Amino acid sequence: MFEQIIQFLATGITVGSTYALVGLGFALIYNASDVVNFAQGEFVMLGAMLAIALLTAGWPLPLAAIAATLLTVLAGLLLERFAIEPSAGAPVVSTIIITIGAAIFLRGVALLLWGKDFHSLPPFSGDAPLRLGGATLLPQSLWVLGMTVLLVGLVHGFLNRTLLGKALLACSFNRAAAQLVGINVKVMLRLAYGLSAGLGALAGILIAPITFSSYEAGIMLGLKGFSAAIVGGIGNPMGAVAGGLLLGVLESLSAGLISSGYKDAIAFLFVLMVLFLRPTGLFGHQVAERV
């Protein structure tokens, strides 16, 4: 029983790391633009599918992964330039629909390019399972964990230690004020979209050897990433990371101990409960409402 729980925890943390990276992307974009980007899951899918396509075209894995990430960053920048920028100041529902439109569009592109089949990446360093106490761990899980720690650390350092990162945070507090102190808000917006797309793509590439990818794979990942960002208190990057890990572990435990069919329902029930008890998420600030 104990070993089983260790196993579920390991799986949960692996999956949760992906949610954390996707959630981090949500938080970055939300910070910079007050937009929840429902195409975030599609960046994850795009990264995985592009990497798979380039690998099958004969590229070596590291190169394929880097190129796939850069292409997804480009997609993020295009989305910002041609869909988000022209609709600045639109109400929440409109921006939700624009990003949902973008998500459907990207799914449509993936469908045309790669069909409806499931695709998979080979594991980065073999698939001989590692034994850890009574549980087994795939080497790929270590890749996911290690890269997540690295990426989250880099983003954290970027936001808190560099001028550019602080400028990005300044935009999230007050865009007009940021503009007044000489921060180029437009550039910051593009930076946030590029960064989120890149994080999403990397999450997709890392998880692709464990879960299969298809043109629809981004939907659930996007929703879980959104849940992670909301549970953590939207706009709080590290809260999103914590929310993602929490959701992943909860989901894996409930799939193992209760029912795998109901795992998504349990995960969302948890999100609802968090919101009912703390309407701005676990680590969100209780901001005074503007009237």
Place this chain on the structure above:
Amino acid sequence: MRLTGFYALALVAGLLPVLFPGNYFITVVGIAAGLNVILAVGLNLLIGYAGQISLGHAAFFGMGAYASAILTTRYAFPPLLALSAGLISAGLMAWGLARPILRLHGHYLAMATLGFGIIIHVIMVQATGWTGGPDGLTGIPLLVLFGWAVDSDQRWYFVIMATMLLAVWLALNLVDSRIGRALRAVRGSEFGARMMGIDTARAKTQVFVVSALFAAFAGSLFAHQQGFVSPDSFNLSISIDLVIMVVLGGMASTFGAAFGAIALTLLHEGLVVFEDYEMLIHGALLMAVMIFLPQGLFVGLSQGARRGWTLVCRRQ
């Protein structure tokens, strides 16, 4: 004057089958469009007028449909009784959920309603003993209204159109009532509305329940009309489609929502010919409309027409 649009809608709905008798496209697409109008007009009360978002409205649509399907096939309820049971259960669910969920704002509300929709969908798929699981339930009996069996597409067209007109009429009246004015005040500023003595929690609960009832009613009709229900008809993308209808047509306009519902139904029908390109075009169109006509098609186009008209008048 207030009901001019309503009479126009009634005239179009009535004239179409006369102008194109026995036209398969008119009746079948008309039925789908009519159901969507009921759903969108109901959801518009919540999104457009009260300014609250729901990304899980297909859950209420599904509750109505499954109530009818389960009660008529498994317990031999008469259709109208099953329909009432669906209305009651969806209404109670909305009522219970309203206070905790409508306390949330903006994206938190979007998340909560989205989660609710997904939970209901998972239950539809997993509770196979009740719902038949992913395969759904078949053999739902015909709807019989006081001895009149609704057994052909033509008859369904009239039933759905009549219900649709009733829904539009109800929504129009609701919006112009005291409750409607309270809702608009809530959308403008919840704080301000409270200062004016409006019980905002109560107003939001009422509109949430009303829009759930519209959806459950449409769901029951849908179940009888199709003779079959499965979870696919009530998943997240349906919830999203419903929001799109409301926003596409133009928020806070009953005819805008109706227009959006009809436009999206036709779009889905029309795009089928593009096969693999369907999704791509669908996504691109959504983005384009929202970027260039942020007010929505109906409001945006009618404002444009009005502006064009004044321009023409001035020139003469």
